[in-house]
Amino acid sequence: MFAVIMAGGKGARFWPRSREKMPKHLLDILGEQTIIQETVERIRPLVPAERTLIVTGQSHAAELMRQLPEIPAENILIEPVGRNTAPCIGLAALHIQRRAGDAVMLVLPSDHRIGDEDGFRRVLKAAAQAADSEDCLVTIGIRPTGPETGYGYLEQGEPFAAIGEDDLFRVRSIREKPPREEAERFLAQGGFLWNSGMFAWKASTILQSIGRHLPELERGLAKIREAIGTDREADVLGRIYRELPSVSIDYGVMEKARDVLIVPGSFGWSDLGSWDALWEISRKDGRDNAVRGSFIGIDAARSLVHSPGKLVALVGVEDLLVVETDDALLICRRGHSQDVKKVVETLEKEGREEYL
């Protein structure tokens, strides 16, 4: 079994900590380790470092290797440009087939937070087992804890089989991020799961599905396959990848495929999409302040403070997200962290590259 970690994200929503050169998964906002270090370590009991592949962009490869010295350099697959998840997964599948003939691959985002690691691994294992024995596309659905509008949803179909402690279901439909009322209806109705963006399938299965639903991508991948391992590899990859359709695996394959199964799981999952999400999952003091760094609160409550190396005093304030770096300070009302991207847009518009 292989693991493929997709580390192409930019993470502007964690500005000012996240920057173009330092996207979310390379940051240590959750604790001692960076998010990708936690991601790799979390699957270690299932997949050793030699079979863990990471797909990333050129500009982050060096920092990624620095953070993950145990991952062999040839396991870092570099996309010449970002082309969304379908080409990324296709490229990884080619490499796995070349190394192992065929194998199950777990496909994981680089930047999620998992509360219950044992539960997470159990679900992954069940998904991999189903992918292997049923020759199908398996997606992992998260049992929702609220009517989130920031996630896509999977509608569960009939039970397919029981695998160990877990059940396997057919997929009835895949839904884009819904408006609030629809999300509430999903929850009330039951049978809907959050789309985690985590998958298990054999390399051969996903490449066949790409061939069926994304023939243009298949043609590009075929050219890349021929070049892998030759001295034309970098050249061909650089030329062909740029021409590949930029499409997500959800939209390009999963929504169209028939042979999709779901393993539902509950393991304290969050896609860690914003400073608000970080406050939600952080350990808090008696006034519900989540603090990283030296802190004095006078009538201060329900705030996130991320300011390593500087004393922060909050006086008479509540519901703030406070994030400080060497060159920038963000103070955002809690619940408004989706607007942090407006700050980044303003900086882009004003050409203030040094803050991007």
Place this chain on the structure above:
Amino acid sequence: MFAVIMAGGKGARFWPRSREKMPKHLLDILGEQTIIQETVERIRPLVPAERTLIVTGQSHAAELMRQLPEIPAENILIEPVGRNTAPCIGLAALHIQRRAGDAVMLVLPSDHRIGDEDGFRRVLKAAAQAADSEDCLVTIGIRPTGPETGYGYLEQGEPFAAIGEDDLFRVRSIREKPPREEAERFLAQGGFLWNSGMFAWKASTILQSIGRHLPELERGLAKIREAIGTDREADVLGRIYRELPSVSIDYGVMEKARDVLIVPGSFGWSDLGSWDALWEISRKDGRDNAVRGSFIGIDAARSLVHSPGKLVALVGVEDLLVVETDDALLICRRGHSQDVKKVVETLEKEGREEYL
């Protein structure tokens, strides 16, 4: 005519910019210049540097001289310990008598903000003229613009004389900082002025008044007078000053003296007592943000941002006081800046000297 600037203050209310080593009057929170530089420059048309005395503590003398190179070193009078305003003024009066026999002295705090400098100098001039011709204690009262509870009040008595464009009044009473209802009554009733802590009198007049109302202070000053200019000066000052009663000129002399006159003035005065006061008097943008430094506001309003050298982004917040230094960050709800001293008290209690 001499000017005596009292620069003994600590200014914990401007933490984290103000520190034990760097009190408010040594900071540039108002603009390009530090507050004491502005204070000295403001009176320059009336009093040259050679006749401007500054009374301060040992630990601030060097920085003060650095900021005010035009003030002769012998004009920096160093108090061995802080003993409130009466001993400070008495010491300055001794030095003035020794240099000039006798002269009018303007007594000014080091850390006020004045909007109308011409108006301010006109009132000072009128006060000095009255102090000279009437041989009395003259205090400057500010026509109130609101029922402030942070200032003491002067109750105006009968008119005494007209001096140029200004009028001179007797004082009926001197009131401590009043509760809100009383301050409102003062304003409704009229005839009450804010006590600015600015005075004019001859050196001989104030020393006589000290003799009458503070005989213990007079005895101490007499010993210091004998030593000034001798090689015993530092020794005697160090020994005697410590024993002087710690008392304000208001409480020790002005409230008891009969020969007190007021010149009322309106010249955009503020005692600049807090970050809230600074926001009030600062120039603001269209959303009422007063900003020093690089700034991006997304739905941000009515806030003060003092963060030289760092980009600050406010998102969805209002009514915040944000002050950043190399080692500390304060975020305080506007209207709560009196609680900043609680932060300083906490730091003292925890023995975190590096932040004091």
